[in-house]
Structure formats: C-alpha cells, structure tokens
Amino acid sequence: MMLDNKIKIKMYTKQCCETMSYHLAEGLIKKYTSICYGIPIMDGGDSYIQIFFCPWCGKEVEKLNKCQKKSVILKSNIEFLDMATDDLNIKQVLKNRQTKFLFAFLNNTNKRIINIACGILLERNVSSECLINAIAQKKVTSIYGKTSLLNLLSMRLLPVEYLPIIAKMLYTSNKNLMRSAFTCVTNCFKDNKEVEQMLKAWRDDYCPHNSTGYQLANNYLASSYGAKTHP
Numbered sequence: 001m002m003l004d005n006k007i008k009i010k011m012y013t014k015q016c017c018e019t020m021s022y023h024l025a026e027g028l029i030k031k032y033t034s035i036c037y038g039i040p041i042m043d044g045g046d047s048y049i050q051i052f053f054c055p056w057c058g059k060e061v062e063k064l065n066k067c068q069k070k071s072v073i074l075k076s077n078i079e080f081l082d083m084a085t086d087d088l089n090i091k092q093v094l095k096n097r098q099t100k101f102l103f104a105f106l107n108n109t110n111k112r113i114i115n116i117a118c119g120i121l122l123e124r125n126v127s128s129e130c131l132i133n134a135i136a137q138k139k140v141t142s143i144y145g146k147t148s149l150l151n152l153l154s155m156r157l158l159p160v161e162y163l164p165i166i167a168k169m170l171y172t173s174n175k176n177l178m179r180s181a182f183t184c185v186t187n188c189f190k191d192n193k194e195v196e197q198m199l200k201a202w203r204d205d206y207c208p209h210n211s212t213g214y215q216l217a218n219n220y221l222a223s224s225y226g227a228k229t230h231p
C-alpha cells in the first residue's frame with residue numbers, strides 16, 4: 001500500500017520551506033544521501049541533477065542538513081508512525097533501524113508500534129543484556145514498553161545481577177507491569193534463595209493484604225517451600 005501523501009509530507013516537515021516539503025513528498029525532488037538533494041531525471045534510470053540551494057526559498061541545502069539533528073529525524077519518524085495505519089508500513093520503517101535506535105519506539109503511545117518493535121527485537125534475538133540495559137538506562141520508560149520487554153525476558157534464564165533491576169518493577173501501581181515483573185522474577189531466576197527473600201519483603205512491606213501481588217507472592221512462596229519440604 002502506498003503511503004498517504006499527508007503522512008509523507010509530515011515526514012518532510014523539517015525542510016527549509018513548505019514547498020520543498022511538498023515536492024519531496026511528491027517525489028519531484030529526492031533526497032539521495034543525508035546531504036544530497038536532487039531533481040530526478042525521468043529517463044528510466046537513476047540519474048539526477050544535484051541541487052545546492054532550495055529552488056523556492058533559496059536556502060543552502062547543505063546548511064539545512066547540518067542543523068538537522070538525529071533526534072529530530074527520529075522524532076519525525078515517530079510522528080509519522082503514529083499516523084501510519086498499516087502494520088506493514090510500520091514494520092518496514094522499523095526494520096531499517098539499528099537495534100539501539102529501536103528502543104526509542106518502545107516509548108510510543110501507540111501499542112501496535114511497541115508490539116511490532118518488540119517483534120523485531122525477538123526476530124533479531126537481541127541479547128538479554130541489551131534488553132535489560134534498555135530498562136536500567138531508562139531508554140524505555142513507558143509502562144507498556146517496559147511490560148513488553150519483561151515479557152521478552154521472561155522466556156530466558158538470566159544472571160542474578162539482573163534481579164534487582166527487574167524486582168524494582170514489582171514496586172508499581174500498574175497491575176500489568178507488576179504481573180510481568182513477577183513472572184519474570186519467578187521464571188528467570190529459578191531456585192534462587194534471593195528471590196524468595198525478595199518476594200517475602202515485597203509481599204510484607206509493599207502489597208496490601210489480599211491484593212493480587214500478595215496472592216501471587218503467597219502462592220509462589222507456598223509452592224516453592226512445599227517443593228523443598230516434600231521433595
């Protein structure tokens with residue numbers, strides 16, 4: 001499916017002027033590299049005439065690019081994705097991102113974008129260290145983003161140094177995040193004494209009596225003690 005023109009113009013709003021944005025969206029001017037704009041020659045090949053100044057407002061093209069910071073480009077990509085309605089389009093844009101830049105998309109307000117970004121992280125088999133760092137270094141701060149990362153981590157066995165980072169997320173008022181953190185703690189650190197102590201402290205100091213967290217901790221502790229006393 002072709003991108004809607006409005007979306008395309010939105011992608012190019014950081015240009016020198018509106019006319020330039022419009023012509024970029026229409027394909028009459030093309031961006032060939034990060035510092036090269038040109039007018040494509042319609043002879044069926046890929047040749048083009050490079051332009052050094054905007055034909056409409058006269059600004060120097062190279063200067064224009066120098067002041068475009070990466071964050072601005074990334075931000076406009078995120079805005080563009082917010083408007084995209086087609087999963088394939090979203091996936092195409094995200095697939096071109098390096099893994100370290102993919103994490104920014106996990107803070108998006110659109111859950112579909114987060115799901116697709118996580119699907120790509122899974123496909124790329126990104127290391128547990130990289131996933132946990134995204135949380136620990138606050139690259140991912142949204143609740144849904146963190147929940148999704150925890151769900152990816154829940155399928156793995158993790159080194160014990162990661163336990164405090166994940167356990168910290170048990171202390172949240174958000175039930176989904178709490179559940180994911182709980183699953184992660186109990187799945188990823190099997191047969192670990194620290195986990196029992198940590199869950200006990202959490203249950204007693206933080207969880208209101210009979211709350212979901214309290215029940216989860218109780219059930220886990222009962223079954224792990226039960227398993228130990230009756231092998």
Ligand SMILES: [Zn+2]
Nearest residue numbers: 016017054057
């Ligand atoms: Zn211009």
